[in-house]
Amino acid sequence: MLTALLLLWPALAALLVLLVKGQAAKKVAFGAALVELVLGIWTWINFVPNASTQFLLNEPWIAGAGIMFKVGIDGISLLMVLLTVFLVPLIILSTFKHTYEKPASFYALILFMQTGLLGVFTALDAFVFYFFWEVALIPIYFIAGMWGGENRVRVTFKFFIYTVFGSLFMLAAFVYLYFQTPGTHSSEEVAFYQLVLDSGTQSWLFWFLFIAFAIKMPVFPFHTWQPDTYTTAPAAGTMLLSGIMLKMGIYGALRWLLPVVPLGVSQWANVVLVLAIIGIIYGAIIAIRQQDMKRLVAFSSISHVGLIAAGLFTLNEQGLQGAMIQMLSHGVNVVGLFFIIDIIQSRTGTRDIAALGGITQNTPFLSVCFLVLLLGAVGLPLTNGFIGEFLLLMSVYQYNNWMGAIAGLTIILGAVYMLRMFQRVMFGEKNEITQGFTDLTFTEKAVLVPLVVMVFWIGLHPNTFLNLSEPAVLKLLDVIKR
Amino acid sequence: MTSIILLSIFGIVNLFVGFMKSKKVLMPVVLLFLAIALVATLFDWNQPQSYFSNMLATDNFSVGFTAVMVLSTFFILPFSRSYVDAENANLAEYYSLLLFALVGGIMMVTYENLLILFLGIEIMSISMYIMAGSDKRNILSNEASMKYFLMGSFFTGIILFGVALLYGATGAFYLADIAAAAARMDPETAPMLLMGLLLVLVGVSFKIGAAPFHFWTPDVYDGTPTVFTSYMSTVVKTAGIAAFYKLMSAAFGGVYEQWYPTVVAITVLTLLIGNIGAVAQSSMKRMLAYSSISHAGYLLIALTSFNDRSENALLFYSLAYAVATIAAFGVLKYVGDARGSDDYSSFNGLGKTNPLLAFVMTVAMLSLAGIPLTGGFFGKLFLFSAALEQDLIWLVIIAVLMSAVGIYYYFRVIIAMYMRDAEGGRVAVDPLATFTLISLVVLTVLMGILPGLFSDLL
Structure with a gap:
């Protein structure tokens, strides 16, 4: 009911x-x-x-x-x-x-x-x-x-x-x-x-x-x-x-x-993993080159999803559990990031990275939230992204060492494009459009605080969620391996 | 059977009501007639009976399709409001012709004898030739009527020729006797029998607008006044496809292998031509004409697969298609009249000026495109299931690809309504038509959420 x-x-x-x-x-x-x-x-x-x-x-x-x-x-x-x-x-x-x-x-x-x-x-x-x-x-x-x-x-x-x-x-x-x-x-x-x-x-x-x-x-x-x-x-x-x-x-x-179709999956898993890993690298490299913040996060999303898909098709427990936890983490992080981009756009009228700068100076609250969500997306330990990426990379590594190594580049590339964005948008000198940037309002805090809490909750105690899905995932693996 | 008698009498009574010169009472009276006919039809449910030395016989199949046709007419009628106000319109005659056409349609699904089929087709067609030309001062309407009449009578001749050959080969007009003769397949008369079958098949394909006998459809649909176009593309098409199915199952069910190649070729051609033709249109009305060709193709899938799922799939799809099409033509009529053109561009910004009309149109388009939450989705699902049970995987793949093409042209209207700026003002709609449109939407969504109510009737 x-x-x-x-x-x-x-x-x-x-x-x-x-x-x-x-x-x-x-x-x-x-x-x-x-x-x-x-x-x-x-x-x-x-x-x-x-x-x-x-x-x-x-x-x-x-x-x-x-x-x-x-x-x-x-x-x-x-x-x-x-x-x-x-x-x-x-x-x-x-x-x-x-x-x-x-x-x-x-x-x-x-x-x-x-x-x-x-x-x-x-x-x-x-x-x-x-x-x-x-x-x-x-x-x-x-x-x-x-x-x-x-x-x-x-x-x-x-x-x-x-x-x-x-x-x-x-x-x-x-x-x-x-x-x-x-x-x-x-x-x-x-x-x-x-x-x-x-x-x-x-x-x-x-x-x-x-x-x-x-x-x-x-x-x-x-x-x-x-x-x-x-x-x-x-x-x-x-x-x-x-x-x-x-x-x-x-x-x-x-x-x-x-x-x-487990037999179909075992025939084609290699192809899917190769596609997924191409997606990880491709999305990340294009994200590095983006000037529009929204497009940057969009391409980073292709990269992150590539890793989830790769983990899924390794068909081991870490891969599936990693996919589960990373789905939650990605949802939390990406919603937070898009919201912050929306805040920046509605205050300054632009999402262009080159046109922004120096926002940290009058917005301590926004800066902290942005940084936490961004580090979550990068996969820093203690944040939610770390748990998922660790499990997923481990599963891909077990499947094939080389694939694991290449997929691992996502952590480095992710740090490059995310931190580049943060650095250019938040640090540096203030300019005309970021001059009067105000910190978060109450409603904006009400959105971002729960998201930030989730970043740490999943990062520090992932078992709250992993334990929920574990029995079902194991049962699913039994069906797949029938 | 009662519905045939009732509707014939009502048609004549209606002409006398017309003499009273009070046009206002006509529509309520005809709606009442149709409601009575519908109830009378439904009384025959689960009570198969035969009449006139078994020339006509009612069973659940015929009752089901009769109900769809009467219901469709019932829903179409409120959109003829503007004729009530028009000075020169011969309203009583139009309504009588609609009722007579309906009688023809009912005969087409109730026949047990090829002569009755022929009579039904003729009663329906002749009424429709006049309806096509009812906008007397419009040259396009005249053209439509002329074209429809010339082509229509030519193909009626072909049907008659086919019936004659079938009689020559089997010595019978009765479906049951023809079935027995077809099962024997006497080598001496077999060529004549198959030739006769082919000619009837061609003639009926013309009547439902299946390719390659579809050339009249876009021009005739375009020229005919919109109310009658919606009648043509729903009631006439339902009658045609049901008659077609009945002919093939009752008389030629035993020789499926013989007609399967022809029918499957017609089905595929109809699907391709209908959908690809619709993409190129800039007029909404012509798009709906091509879309009606494509839906004839989907309906023919039921005939092509010809198994125990076909009849139910056919009935469900006919109803879903009719309901959505009437809603689409209904909105088109009001928008076209108010903004002076049937092009997509006259729908620009309708979402802002008339949210209700735009919503009705959206639901109709989603249903025709076969998107879930609407009856059209389950209609397609049932048809494709029937084909897959017959292992016609390649046919389903073609049909699925064509459905994707369909989304392209159906969504052009939705895009125009919601994502372009308004050009015209608010479109005025009378309350009865509004109520009808809402009922059509409710029915479509009901079929899309609880398909079980309609899916296993036969």
Whole structure:
């Protein structure tokens, strides 16, 4: 029942927000997201940390075809649900200083998207998963397309076509798998896990599924939509895309690719790892050359996701657990960084690194938050990024020493582009546009403080979260190695 | 059967109501007629019966498609409001013709005898020729009517020729007798039988606008007044595809291998031409014309796969397609009338001036494009499932790629509405039409969230 409530509440709240006139919509939306956060924490409290799937909801959906509306939460899902319910209120709060046109629609779309995201993370039936996968896409298309910046129409359309194109292949694969299940057919996760398919079939099924997830993450060379979309979307849209939606791809691969076609994965894991590692280096090198802060973080995101994907396809426990914890860390860090960029842009009117400088001098609070989040992204010990990167690099190193060594460059390159940005934007001489830069307001602190706390929480005591997902990950590995 | 009798009587009664010169009562009266006909139709559910020496027979298949057609007409009618106010419009005649066309359509899904099929096609077509030309002073409407009539009567001739050959080969007009003869496949009469089948198949393909017999569609759809275009692309198409399916399953189900290559070729061509043709259009109305060709292609997938999933998939898709198409044409009518053009550009900024119309259009486009939360998604899913059960993987891949193309042109409208600046002012819509549009959206979303309600009726 709790799962149903988690899924229903944001959608209902979205309808409620639509009725609110004017800028009050943001407050109602924030309140609704807080309620959802409470529901999420309540789920966490009631969750028994073992490998089972809990809070199961299993109702007939398309009875004639044996398709059930089956959702539930296990350790892996729980972490993603917590990430979503934690970030959405902060993302809504981060927009408080903006006055968007048609605020009711804007905030309703964010809440509606939350339903889609949570549905993706809790779905236990392939068609339910696909359903929510697309439900999450439609709101972000409108958010980016209606409230975005320059070239928004072309850029968001490219993004939409790309992702839908990929997901149609996934749908075709799901329907094929559905017909392979015995008896009256079923599209449930467990039914897919029990399938025994020959390696030739698994080989092409792998690509049908992988393309959808690779575009969403995005893995090199499927990333071309990402920098433009992140740059063009409004700040809240970028945060939703990079903080949560990107995790749909990783989560999808974890739950619907690795265990479903393990033979296909073992055939192609090498190729994926090579692509992922190219992405790590490629994203980092391009990030070093960026002048636009938002683009820089966008490319750094390609680099970080490359490492997560590499760890995922090593198929060992460190890799999968590393991916889990790094999904949380990346979500926290990237939302924080995009928010700080948004603050800088709205105070100075620019995101151009060359035009800024000397901001630290009158903003101690902002500087500290920025530095913590940035070091988290770089992966300094004591911060959240360290735990994930350490586990992931270790798993890649176990898989292949050389790959591990090359992937390890991410730490050095990451430090280069992040610290370069920090140095040029925050240090140095003040200039005209940074002259009157004021420190954080109360609302801005309210967004950044929870994020900073999370950076240290995950960095100092990762077991709070790792223990939640560990039994489920081990169970998943058993299925993969069947 | 009751619905045929009722609607014929209503059509005539309606002409007399027209004599009273009070146009205001016409629409409510016809809506009431349609509601009665719908209820009468649904009474036949699960009660198969045959009439007139088994020339007509109702079963769940025919009741299902009849209901879709009557419901579609019911939803289309409120958009004809502007004719009520127009001075010269012969409203009573238009409404009667719509009802008569509907009678023809119902005969096309209820027939057990090829003569009834022919009669149904003719009753429907002749009414539609007149509707196409109903905007008398508009040269495009005249052209549409003329083109439709000439081509239509030519293909009616081909159907008749095919029916004659089938009679020659089998000595029967009844589907059951033809099925028996086709199963024997007497070598002496086999060429005649197959030739007859091919000719009927070509003729019916023309009626549903399937490629390569689709050339009339864009021009006729474009010239016909929008209300009647939406009737053509929903009711006429539903009747045609259901008649087609019934013919193939009841009379030629045993010789699937014989007609499969032809039908699959038509399906693929229709999918390609419909979708690729739609990309190049700058007029919304012509885009919808090509989109209706492409949807004929999707519907034909049910016929191509021809298994136990096909009928349900066909019914679900017909309903989802009809509901979304009527909503799209409804919005197009008001926007086109108010802004003087059916181009995409007249939708610019509609999201700001008319949020409700824009929302309705968005849902309709999402449904036609097959995006989840709408009925169109499950329609496509069911059709593709039917094809995959028949191992037509390559056909599904083509259809999936064409769906991706579809997203491109359907989203052009959405982009125009929400992401471009407004050019025209607010578009006025009467309350009845608004209510209808909202009902259509609710139905589309309902089909997209609880598809189980509609998916296993047959």
